[in-house]
Amino acid sequence: MNHASTMRNTRITPDDIKSHGLSDAEYAKILEVLGGREPNLVELGIFSVMWSEHCSYKSSKKWLKTLPTTAPWVICGPGENAGVIDIGEGLAAIFKMESHNHPSFIEPYQGAATGVGGILRDVFTMGARPIANMNALRFGDPKHPKTRHLVAGVVAGIGGYGNCVGVPTVGGEVNFHASYNGNILVNAMTVGLAAKDKIFYSAAAGAGNPVVYVGSKTGRDGIHGATMASAEFDANSEDKRPTVQVGDPFTEKLLIEACMELMATDAIQSIQDMGAAGLTSSSFEMASKGGMGVELNMEAVPCREEGMTPYEMMLSESQERMLIILKPGKEGIARKIFEKWELDFAVIGHLTDTGRMVLKLRGAIVCDLPIDPLAQASPEYDRPWVATAKQPILAASQVKNLPWREALRILMGCPDIASRRWVWEQYDHMVMADTAQRPGGDAAVVRIHRSNRALAMTTDCTPRYVKADPFEGGKQAVAETWRNLTAVGARPLAITDNLNFGNPQKPEIMGQIVEAIKGIGAACIALDYPVISGNVSLYNETDGIPIMPTPAIGGVGILDKLDQMTTIAFKAEGEAVLLLGQKDDAGWLGQSLYLREVCGEEKGAPPPVDLAHERKVGDFVRGLIHDRKITACHDLSDGGLLVALAEMALGGNIGAALENVAGHAVLFGEDQGRYLVTVKAIDASAVQSEAQKIGVPVRRIGITGGLDLTLGGESASLHDMRQLHEGWFPAYMANAT
Amino acid sequence: MLKAKVHITLKSGVLDPQGKAVEHALIGLGFPGVGGVRQGKYIEVDLPEQRDKSKAKSQVEDMCKALLANTVIENYNVEVVD
Amino acid sequence: MLKAKVHITLKSGVLDPQGKAVEHALIGLGFPGVGGVRQGKYIEVDLPEQRDKSKAKSQVEDMCKALLANTVIENYNVEVVD
Amino acid sequence: MKAAVIVFPGSNCDRDIALALEQSTGTPTTMVWHQDTDFPELDLIVVPGGFSYGDYLRCGAMAAHSPVMREVKRRVEKGTRVLAVCNGFQIVTEAGLLPGVLMRNRGLKYVCKDVHVRVEDSQSAFTAKYNIGDVLRIPIGHAEGNYFADHETLQMLEAEGRVAFRYCALDGEVTDDANPNGSQRNIAGIFNKSRTVLGMMPHPERLADAKLGGNDGRALFDALVETLA
Ligand SMILES: Nc1ncnc2c1ncn2[C@@H]1O[C@H](COP(=O)(O)OP(=O)(O)O)[C@@H](O)[C@H]1O
């Protein structure tokens, strides 16, 4: 065929290469793949998105491969749209977390909304009905002039989308830190349920099979979104506006229902959502995975605007679209379903056995690329990295000792600990009528429909630990999710990760990535808790200032009996409060919130995570829960012992009198692998001796009752604590625009 | 007293799910010949102390930039009347 | 092709929480001299096949009654342009 | 009792309320797609919550004008009971089956939380198992639940005892603090004149199972089954 006459009228310039985010070396590789022929603009665009950081994972691939991804219960690990685990009784849980950081900074409402839409599609494309959403959010300093506006927009966007599609948003996390001033993080997670033998994959098969486009029409939205998500921000980024995508949750809801209806038939050979890089990555990846070729007729693509070019159609990131390979002869039944739901349905091409991606516009070839060579040649970098320098261990004596009541008051009302009620009351966390544990506890619990079993889920990461020691911080993030699942009584099963970092071309940032991944991997192995899906977001920097390294972890576990679930709230007066897992009396204040919020310092080594200890204590706690020995349970994290205790007291509106604990290091230290539990007074000594028998440190630290927390002759009223804890967020957001 | 009439509309090319849904519904209700429908906002701002129309206009345009419009995806148009 | 510009505004006496909130926010942002603010909708309907302006107007008024406005609380105004 | 739930594009509490009904009736609930207008004789029609047509334009407006609602109106004239929850309440007011409108919450935000409502009537098929003055804990989830009607309408509703539920404090006192959305007179739910149509913003189906933390909503479904069986 004559490429010169049908495919191109202008030559690729160095500017084209640069504006597509490709390096000279990468362009040279493109020429190699094409056997010396220059690409045309459509082809260059396709290379640029397929080789972008976002789609190719070129900086992180080498290290991601080291993560443990298997277990007997893992049905499908990383590599598909989402990960799949077997949860028994013929069912599978499907989940993933994904970032929408850059779009959310540019337009917080739409950026966050479309982030939710995208992750939902990743999950239902595999045949799962989404049953819960979570969101892990990081914003800049509350005092930064943009923060309020961003918080308001992101939260409204997540709610606006999730509420309308009717999937409950049941949990997440919110942190504030100046390092996110110019680069907020919006990580959204979806958990879905499917029949174990009805999972849908994306590998295309069957030459001649129709390629079908369904959902919304294609507009000029987000063209270059994938390359933008892979580029560092600068002061002009706010001008990159035309690339903003608008979400349409109503259409997404129809798309979910239509896909579920089609999936119940036997019509689908393979299916994939059109995510970042839209039609390009979906068609390319489906063909590539199946070793097939694909031929598309661009004039058949449903378009929203007049005169769209193949380049625009291929690179558009319009939302709420899916690509389906149908089995032969199934077009009629599929079309009928999508017409019922008033969604676009178009056969836009077919599979071939040529191994090439051929795009035609009214018969003329506008793109002809070899699929396998392009995928094979996709860059993979072993970027240079340096390890983060270890920080000295801080002794308690080096840290100012404030009276506990004063310190507790500061912590309860500080931005990172204050109640997130303002956030989650804007999310419908009840729709689907299976929410058994709502936001505000350690993990959300969602009943498996029409059963007495439930899934528990949580997201966690403590970026200040990761920054100080990426390896320990990576371990900690995984361990904290495991602990949160354990604390509600669930058996942790697997995680998804969302690795948010700065520019990987800087060796110190690459070092954070490498060490955090190693830490995550170590924790996964020790806890039998594999990674089944994930997402990488790099270049989170503004004017050269990186975010704190933030590998957000989403953990999922199962409760075999819903009635074994525990919550953090104190249940009755006169119960014993036990501290489990406290190894010694040193108390770890390095990188603690006490140090940051009370003393105004961010320093020291973060608390180490002893994974064997973690597992022993956690398994013991879960056993107690299953034996119904425990009336309330809360793991210790940000703010340490007293903050956890205050949260339990506020949850039940019952106070406690404390003994056997003293000193800022023990009261506010953030040693890992610890839980606070309450047990009926008569059970206390039996539980204590059981713990001692297997070597789990246990200490009785008080008794529930009254409406105050008392310790060493001082007391703090729950009323006061509640005002501080509940007050900060609404007061802060009162003047949002 | 001056009054500003502000029209806020989506920039061209930005998806308008509301307009699209209204269009569908009108056709469903049997109205023939409905082409595209676009939905925007209409805001009236009273400026009781302002006498100068051109000042009023630029003031309300500032309001649009600061609050009334989301300039990432929306255009605004301000008209000042007595 | 004709196009109808439809303004939908709240009847007087009906509380307008959005307008009130915008008013507050504008004052909070330091805009002086903002009196009342009212927020309504602005809808454009394309009528590609219609040539007769007065027919177009009455047709779109029917759309307002049938769907676009809730006449319990809202007024509508239709203007037809080329 | 023969009950059906109408499903509009964008309805999302349809399955939830069908299941809550099933708990009380012991039989599967019929789902009626919004384009089907010839459904069988029924004792109860449910217009469920959600975001019919995305809540675009005005909540409930587009669904209110769909063919199925014309049929629902005919059935109401024949005496069929209609339970309209949340978006359903918005739909039936837009359709003229109940007076007034549900406007944007005064706080302008979507709110999902438990509220308390006081039962104001126990004479209807819906509320027969409650006593006047009972305080129920029940979730809301809406951005437009701010009930508004003109003065005469409100007077009429009060005079005819057609307010079904009012937002209240834990002790039953009707206070402004307990009003989550700015509704006039703290109205959370109203009846039509013959008490055969109930529209309410709170979701009884969301707390109809003790395993999910409460079942104050259950008695509403049980009452319907007992009265209409
Ligand atoms: N963005 C959010 N969306 C929904 N729920 C949230 C969000 N942020 C925090 N939460 C909820 O608030 C509670 C406290 O969060 P967090 O302090 O992160 O808990 P933990 O320390 O146990 O991980 C959790 O139940 C969490 O799910």
Ligand SMILES: [Mg+2]
């Ligand atoms: Mg926790």
